[in-house]
Amino acid sequence: MTAYIIRRLLYAVPILIGVNLITFLLFFVVSSPDDMARMQLGVKRVTPEAIATWKRERGYDRPLLFDQEATGPGKVTDTIFFAKSVRLFAFDFGSSDSGRDIGFDIAQRMWPSLAIAVPVLLVGLAVNISLALFIVFFRATYLDYASVVLLVAMMSISGLFYIIGGQYLLSKLFHLVPISGYDTGLAAWKFLVLPVIIGVIGGIGTGTRWYRTLFLEEIGKDYVRTARAKGLSERLVLFRHVLRNALIPILTGVVVVLPLLFMGSLITESFFGIPGLGSYTIDAINNQDFAIVRAMVFLGSVLYILGLLLTDISYTLVDPRVRLG
Template sequence: MTAFIIRRLLWMVPILLGVSVICFALLKQAPGDPVAILVADARQAGQQISVEDRARLREQYGLDRPVYLQYTDWLGQVLQGNFGVSTRTNAPVHELIMSRLPNTLRLMGAALILTFAIALPLGILSAYKQYSRLDYFLTSFNFIGISIPQFWLALMLLYLFGATLGWFPTRGMGSPYAEPGLWNSIVDVFRYYTLPVISVTLVSLAGYMRYQRAAMLEVIRQDYMRTARAKGLSEAVVILKHGWRNALIPILTLLGYILVLLIEGSIVVEVIYSWPGMGDLAVTSLSQRDYPVVMAIVMLSAVGILVGTLISDILYAVVDPRVRYD
């Protein structure tokens, strides 16, 4: 297992290098110029920017150098733990990331827990009650959940429960006017987290429930399930002890896929609900051509997905003793 983990960690290096090259090249091919945006903002503020000032800004951010040299400069800084300076705010990129990352982790963590808590038991129940009304209802829900665009769902939840009914706030992650006290803090967190967490959860819930149902149906037909029933074990013990653990094995391999969905979903949700997280920062930075921030977010997301995939492979071996990584 140790050798396998080391090999996987070493394989991450060329993968991350390839991601950085592709992302850097795509950003450089995109229309727009960071200096032109800075000049436009300065003119709107009533400031005059000369040609010399433009040249100085391009030199300051290294935009006057060839693209391959810009990439090697950026890579050299990253290897030293420095992601550069934001062209939009002139603040260190790592400070911007660290100010937003905890908010995104809270959102994704709550959505991941809710996804597992709902999808696993409902997927098992749907398989156990195959071809029943409950199974048809849950299967229909899965198809609808997979088909609905997430941005549309988030907007509908925002419009219905936020703007129309006024049950939940429409933006932000906390009220600055919340009354002190533990209970008031819990209520405030619940009100601000409910709609964003539901919007992110529904992205992965339908697909995950569908996979759990398929895995459980495969397990139910196995001989050891009939043997367990023949021994006189209760149906709950047969399903939960003998069935669920074996049905969980293929589901663990989807952890990396779920992380991709959560990252993708968090970007859309953070923009719609003005959630001060990484997704909102990524969209704002991309629109402002703030390339250092965008590159840092892309690389951090790639690392998270690769680590999540590695963890799922390790858990696969833990759950299934037959699996051995030589």
């Protein structure tokens, strides 16, 4: 197992290098440091002196990839690529174009993102699996057909509809929870209730329909017919056999999502004023702070690869065939 994990981690290195290089080219070749300076200074007529000062203060006055005038390792290290991209592998995110410590901001903002994402994941998983098992129990009936139609309709509705509708009903009409905002400590719960409810409801259509499909594939297999022949009730067949054998595709969806929970939800956090990593990324895009965007793209790549590794490891815990192999 240790050798397998090390091998998978080594596979991730060239992927991260490729993502880092492509991100760098997108930001610095398509948009040069001079263009970034003009956008940040926000004026139509910017003097060359102002552009030079802005680049010097933020380390953009160096060569992009190779410094011909330097000697030794400085030809590579004294470049924008090394200062802004290579250091990301050590999780040294540096400073934003506005001067803030990106690493400090990430450490502070990941907790509000987790406060929303973790309850949405756990509650949504329980609700979706329970509803899917209930629908499969009444499969091939009018209840099953009506449920599929309702789930497809819920999948077709934009997430913005759930957000705006929830804010109008629970906040503006009934005044049950604040419409937006955030607070620290235990007082934050009242600001998290509405985003969590909307996140769970918005995922019912896709999640329940997917789990229903998984359970229907399992319920037609030979081991299910054998369990019924032994006299087991349909409820025991569903929960003891079908659910257990469907854990691998369920884990595939759940474990991959786990690391991405840190990244937050761009739309939800922006609409509800939650100071998480999602709104942090949106604000950086709106302010054209490319240092933050690059850091978040790299962090998202690392977390996604970590999720794939956790998925492979989790297979060995639920499927003896993988473990024995």
